[in-house]
Amino acid sequence: MTLSDQTRTSLATVSTATLTTQLFKRGLRNLFVQNVRPLNPAAPRLVGEAFTLRYIPAREDIDHVGVFQDPEHPQRKAIETVPPGQVLVMDCRGDARAASGGGILLTRLMMRGVAGVVTDGGLRDAAEIAALDFPVYCAGPSAPLNLAHHHAVDFNQPIACGGVPVYPGDVVVGDTDGVVIVPQEPADEVARDAVEQERFETFVMEEVRGGRSIRGV
Amino acid sequence: MTLSDQTRTSLATVSTATLTTQLFKRGLRNLFVQNVRPLNPAAPRLVGEAFTLRYIPAREDIDHVGVFQDPEHPQRKAIETVPPGQVLVMDCRGDARAASGGGILLTRLMMRGVAGVVTDGGLRDAAEIAALDFPVYCAGPSAPLNLAHHHAVDFNQPIACGGVPVYPGDVVVGDTDGVVIVPQEPADEVARDAVEQERFETFVMEEVRGGRSIRGV
């Protein structure tokens, strides 16, 4: 199944707040990625299918600077493999002591037409990345190279990110509040109902601005 | 006892740093709300008496989306009850995994003349709230609706917020450093001495800018 143009367009207009409400109504209470924030709030909205990359802790004898000479290194290969329009989501076990990427890798992803990046680890060159016209979410700036704490092990497998399950193909949506994962199956319906909900909330907000109470709303 | 106009005016001019010093001199060492920050540093200074709202963890069978149809729901009732000029202070047990409010509720509070909001939980629609001319402090943006983790249980009872005791009627003061709780009883005296302290510190700062040492100050 692929993300339809209509659903993509709808998801780009609704907030992550609205989407968590729609998911909650369907019994899904744990799909907001915890402890990540946008590096560049001015970037376009993030919408796209998840392409995942998984790290485990580094080991000194395996994770030395020579590894990147191998064109098959999973991190480098993942970066060259994410399809345009998809979102690279990285599982760093919530450990921001080291970076999971930097200016060059993020620029390459943007050049390749990737929709954006979400990581529960750190990112280096944060100021440089924040200046890109590219939506990026992370646990915070962190200069140390990934090899200091992270070993890229495989990609496009189900992962954890920010305490949330992410399956390849899930729809990733980000705004200034953060990132929500919308499972594939209900994505079309969730998008449609979210648009409807926001229409109603726009009306309520106008009433509230005009002085109406929020009791019973 | 109510907050006098003079004390309110004085508290609006002094920093939370100065107030913690005055409280420390009176043996009160734990009245700075930990882990909250202003959503909008450009908002006016926060000063007002505390009106409290308490949440406990949510339970799936009790906390469903239908609850808001009840006009007596404690969160909604609290929002319609905070007197103008007072500050809504929420106890979310420091849990920012879900929001304790969003754009509509915060706008309603602003419309009602409430002085501001402090929560040790999250807030959704953070960018929208940050654009209001209304001082708001929270643990960070968080999209999930409050029902995902929080159950509003009662209001205007003593609570914990950010590790600090807050009694209804305590005076809440916020600036860019954060929020301090000034107990009712010594509030007038604390305000007066704080103004005096700042007068002296302004003098010291000028001396320091002119090259004076800070030894023995």
Add this chain to the structure above:
Amino acid sequence: MTLSDQTRTSLATVSTATLTTQLFKRGLRNLFVQNVRPLNPAAPRLVGEAFTLRYIPAREDIDHVGVFQDPEHPQRKAIETVPPGQVLVMDCRGDARAASGGGILLTRLMMRGVAGVVTDGGLRDAAEIAALDFPVYCAGPSAPLNLAHHHAVDFNQPIACGGVPVYPGDVVVGDTDGVVIVPQEPADEVARDAVEQERFETFVMEEVRGGRSIRGV
């Protein structure tokens, strides 16, 4: 050994990301100060030798407001002792519940020609400090005076800061990603190799902007 002008100049041009890579190549994996961030990203780059100040937890009978009348108080003495061009690095045990300094002390340090400040505790008057043309890194704004939680005990001894060992004379370098500690001994070599590495990365970035893959880089 003192920091040479050339090394200082080189270190001011390279990123902390690059420096952590150079240190990693030399087997040094834990020299990025965790959980501190710049109060003023617009300030000049931070470079200078470390002058350290150590705090232990406060004790109510020892740490009262009268202590600052003593011109030999270690915090005040340290502030008047840091040589111009050096960086004051403070060990607050990562505890940001109280400030380790404020507007007046930081202004005095700037007036004295100190190169900047790094603390793993909090700082009060954060907005005021952020407006100074002076690089300052801390765990976050925190209004309570240092005596509430911190007792200055000695200075220019080896300390921990943000989980990292800092020896007096180590070179402290900060940019928007954060702060890295470069040990004295390899500092000249690290600086030289870092400049070289950035030259290469500038080339790679241009290639990447032109569409080149990052496989094997």
Add this chain to the structure above:
Amino acid sequence: MTLSDQTRTSLATVSTATLTTQLFKRGLRNLFVQNVRPLNPAAPRLVGEAFTLRYIPAREDIDHVGVFQDPEHPQRKAIETVPPGQVLVMDCRGDARAASGGGILLTRLMMRGVAGVVTDGGLRDAAEIAALDFPVYCAGPSAPLNLAHHHAVDFNQPIACGGVPVYPGDVVVGDTDGVVIVPQEPADEVARDAVEQERFETFVMEEVRGGRSIRGV
């Protein structure tokens, strides 16, 4: 509604593991009290209705040793009020830096026929309490008196304990794994189905001990 003898008896025979499974089947995923453990694993099983006591952070001017001379002090009054057969459950905000009780108070509760105690704070005189024939769960031993960090504020109100909502009258069940809260309404049914589940699991365990696979069980 009160806890029937039959349900009480059934709950005393089944494990908290089984009860969490029964609650999970009913959509209740968050009723196991986190971070508490039995002080005396040799004590009888804990079963009884919850009688709650709530603490907020202490304030130095309010929480001095003189407060206990007041016979209406909420902690002391709560201890004398819990009905025999019920369980005192205390909300200490998960803060074990101070005790929420000690040998004398716990002995008094035992003498009064209270069924047991659960607190997400600490307990002092832990060795003495562990020797009582009385089931007690806490976050760990902690010598400082409650006034150092906790202010008893009210009782028999809904509280949080170990991240879980506890309503007065909920059924509290504890074994060596820890404590689970069984809401009143489904308690009879949960107890009945738990007994049934354990009957089946006893059979499975015998099969497994005899060499059977657990695939599809």
Add this chain to the structure above:
Amino acid sequence: MTLSDQTRTSLATVSTATLTTQLFKRGLRNLFVQNVRPLNPAAPRLVGEAFTLRYIPAREDIDHVGVFQDPEHPQRKAIETVPPGQVLVMDCRGDARAASGGGILLTRLMMRGVAGVVTDGGLRDAAEIAALDFPVYCAGPSAPLNLAHHHAVDFNQPIACGGVPVYPGDVVVGDTDGVVIVPQEPADEVARDAVEQERFETFVMEEVRGGRSIRGV
């Protein structure tokens, strides 16, 4: 490569303390599994090759009690697949809010001749497991069934456990201090040198018991 009988025997006689020293000498500083402890200190020593099982966070629509009817469910399949003599090592992201196994599954593993279990999550039926003659390490007792927070996703892939990288086939050694992971490649040499080190330390200990100083040892 397989674990030789001689190395297995040697590793069963040396402490995890000694093994971390040998690994440290080889530049491997992060192979002690953090935050796990033995459920039964009286059990035999743990030695065996790692067979890994990975969990990600649960999702309510996927992780319902019906999943165990599927004989291909990864957790159940893993338990039936671990070869005798190997150790099941589980990656629960350090989250002990739910169990990663209980009495029946652990008994099945013991019956199958598995060497032991290590998990950085919780275990239910902890008292029952502690009575088995079977070495088991976990983050603590935790009653809730795994589906409440954990989704078994795949096995025999590299994982993280307690902050440490674990590759299938690494040698897992446990004693009362905890668990260390010895990578395959240097395992024979590490075992041999560890035996030698302990011979020397036994001598030193006798000297120390006889009154000798530890300066320069």
Add this chain to the structure above:
Amino acid sequence: MTLSDQTRTSLATVSTATLTTQLFKRGLRNLFVQNVRPLNPAAPRLVGEAFTLRYIPAREDIDHVGVFQDPEHPQRKAIETVPPGQVLVMDCRGDARAASGGGILLTRLMMRGVAGVVTDGGLRDAAEIAALDFPVYCAGPSAPLNLAHHHAVDFNQPIACGGVPVYPGDVVVGDTDGVVIVPQEPADEVARDAVEQERFETFVMEEVRGGRSIRGV
């Protein structure tokens, strides 16, 4: 000033719970060492003056196994310097990822007549240490050698241990609840009043065992 025999004897009979109450009455609220527990609850009570040892984070180039060949290494020298009857208190920044000592060093301390050990780091060979007739408190068992995370830097300086200030010469008292630091100056008076308090509490406990209420006590 030295610890009198009478005070030492008194302190060995009263509980840490009682001592925290006496300190609280004197305005000292933060002298209970957090997050340490006795390795051997069967050991004699711990009483003695503090002799401190401070660690900072390790650096790979400085902290290699060769350092212990230096008889002036601060850890080894401290162990040979603690006067008999005093307590070695170690500041490990609360980091238990590595040991701050093991069986040989602790045995040496016991042989030298040292009164006991308190560390907020880990200890290796925990089972061996627990079997000594020697009171030892730590954050938990931890196999990795100290050099993996800790660098011994100086001794007999004021330190932090478990969040508490410890000055050389302070009196350290431990029981099964944990460890409290009694400052030198009021130690005699605190000991005397603690004995008196326990006499009263023994009376109250007898009354309570006989059925008396705790209201107003």
